[in-house]
Amino acid sequence: MFRIRLALVIAVSFSFVLLLGAVMYWGSNQVIGHFQRSQAAYEAFERYERLSQEAYRYFKQQMDRLITGGPNAKAGVETAKHRLFDAMRVLRDEVVKNAEDDAENYDKPAELERVANLTAFLDASEYRFNEVERLREQGKRESALQALSKFSGEEIDSKFQPLIDAAIQSERQKAAKTKQELENLVSQSRWLAILASLIAALFSFSAGVLLLRRVKKPVESLMKGTNEIASGNLSYRISLDSKDEFSYLASHFNKMAFELELQQEKLREGRAELENRVAERTFELHQLNEELKRMDTERREFLADISHELRTPITVIRGEAEVTLRGRDRDPDEYKDALQRIIDLSMQLGKYVNDLLFLARIETANLQFEWDNMNLTELVSGSVDDIKVMAEDSAITVSFGAPTQAIWVHGDKQRLRQVLFILGDNACRYSKPGSHINIALWQEDKTVCISLTDQGIGIPSQDLERIFERHFRSDNARHSRDDGSGLGLPLARSILKAHGGRIEVSSTENLGSTFTVTLPLMFPDEDTTT
Known part of the structure; x- marks a missing residue:
């Protein structure tokens, strides 16, 4: 020994x-x-x-x-x-x-x-x-x-x-x-x-x-053995043939290496589990962050919608009142007609307020509709009178052509009036003072068409496909007016899509634009149940 x-x-x-x-x-x-x-x-x-x-x-x-x-x-x-x-x-x-x-x-x-x-x-x-x-x-x-x-x-x-x-x-x-x-x-x-x-x-x-x-x-x-363990080779074992104290030390050293190997394996498993948890929490935080961003975006869009949709009826109401106050020796029926339009616009304004409280995105599923059968000729004619009021500030003339007979469609009267307001407001805002706006209504087979043609700034050809995107405004529109929000046309397309219709546009820059709305006709034997 x-x-x-x-x-x-x-x-x-x-x-x-x-x-x-x-x-x-x-x-x-x-x-x-x-x-x-x-x-x-x-x-x-x-x-x-x-x-x-x-x-x-x-x-x-x-x-x-x-x-x-x-x-x-x-x-x-x-x-x-x-x-x-x-x-x-x-x-x-x-x-x-x-x-x-x-x-x-x-x-x-x-x-x-x-x-x-x-x-x-x-x-x-x-x-x-x-x-x-x-x-x-x-x-x-x-x-x-x-x-x-x-x-x-x-x-x-x-x-x-x-x-x-x-x-x-x-x-x-x-x-x-x-x-x-x-x-x-x-x-x-x-x-x-x-x-x-x-x-x-x-x-x-x-x-x-x-x-x-x-x-x-x-x-x-x-x-x-010490060098092997220090280099990370925990599977190494010391082998001694003697039966003295060094052999005893080697056996304890091997036991220590085995325990270290077990501990290292547990640490690897714990680290892997911790990394998985961190990844899961990171993913959850990312999702929450994206959700917060989405909610913030919807909040801003909601406020923009309120500002845009309330502006047009308020402008028409103010115009109707100013025109009525400036008139002298008018027939009482004319005053009644003006007050009736103001009442209709006020009711539509109240509907906008109620609807916009639930509006987070301009998707059809988020809009509420009150479906009914209506005379489209009468609706367009009344909207034209409102557009004329908006056009008076810029000395713009408005003409309207339509058949004498009634054209019936199934839809939401206020929503369709809202579409006409959006198109009329854009035409008045981007047309040159003293120019002309022409509105026409006609019937084709199983559809009815409404067109609005202005003599405004027009739309660049590369932007024709993008004007119905939310918040998009062409360069010439931004240079002409800085108070637009790019919300009206996307909202109009959503309303028409819910009615089974569509909206198209043709335009020449600096000459003017024509927007055409197409809606399905309602026939006497058609089921109008909503």
Whole structure:
């Protein structure tokens, strides 16, 4: 078993380490002792350096305050004083501590005397600075500056600096001495370390070669399996013939790969299901969006229909009223006829309002009809009178030709009147002032035809098939009038289609157009049940 071999190597290595430890113990203790003394000397040197720096910073802050008296000088002096006395306290505590820890190698009286002298000087300097401050506050600026200069030259340079230099020199000598002793000890320990290293290297090489031979193949197999799994080949399995720990690890590795493969398959299934749900929701949202667009389009078309279909009856009603008011000495029957037309138009206007409430598209199924038998000659004649009223504003003349006998059809009177209004309104809007509109009614076999010919702007030949499309307007119509909606002719064709009829157009641009409406005749023996 690999575990037993590894335990044997570890036991031998541990024994070897204990032996080397016993050999190196004495040398290491000596090195540590010398190193500690060297470190203490360098730390003492650094503390004296810090004390020197903080003292000169404090002296400079005091002199700047006494000379310039700036607003922030006092705060700076207090900070420098705190730092100085903190450095002095640290130095004093370390001197006492080192004297107690290493009494054999430490000159305690000299160190304590040196620290006491430095402390006394700093206390005296505080007194001297206070004396200068009093002179300055009494207005004796010159005396204060002379006293400050004397203190700087005689006290700081002559007393404080030699104390600091002596302390630093003493610590340097201690550090040099301990350094030399440490180097000698390290030189002695070096040979021991070399010998120990050679022995350790020989043993490590031998043990490493033996262990490498046992672990190379299993480790390579495990690394290959790891690479296969990392590259996504979760079906790969590690095969080891040994019965040691590596074989146990390989079996667990194969089990992990199997679990990962199962998890990956579940993730793929979950992702596929999620993608299907997202696609379904996206399709539903698309449908809802299209439905909203359709509803918005129908809303706009509905408003356009209202505007278009209400304009013509209102125009005729206004025209009838204006014509009637302008007339003088008219026969009462004429007033009655005008009022009757206004009533008929008002009723038709009310029907438009009711119908347009249900109108979302101009399809026959969405329009409501009231079917009845009617005299088409009478209906067209009355509509011609209304068209004449619309034509008066542009001085357009209107003529009408029809047979004397009645022509009967089955349909919705108001709807057919609406078709005639649409054609008449377009003729009046797009005809030139002073031109003529001709309306004719005649019978052909089993149909009846109504034609309306104007002398207007005409329709371009390429647009003849498109004028019955919703919202389409030819270019010359848009240039002539900008208030059209392109709804009238599509609505007229829908109404005629519901009556079993049709509408046709022929036109020459800039000369005029002829619209022809064809409806089936009603015969006496025809079933008119709707």
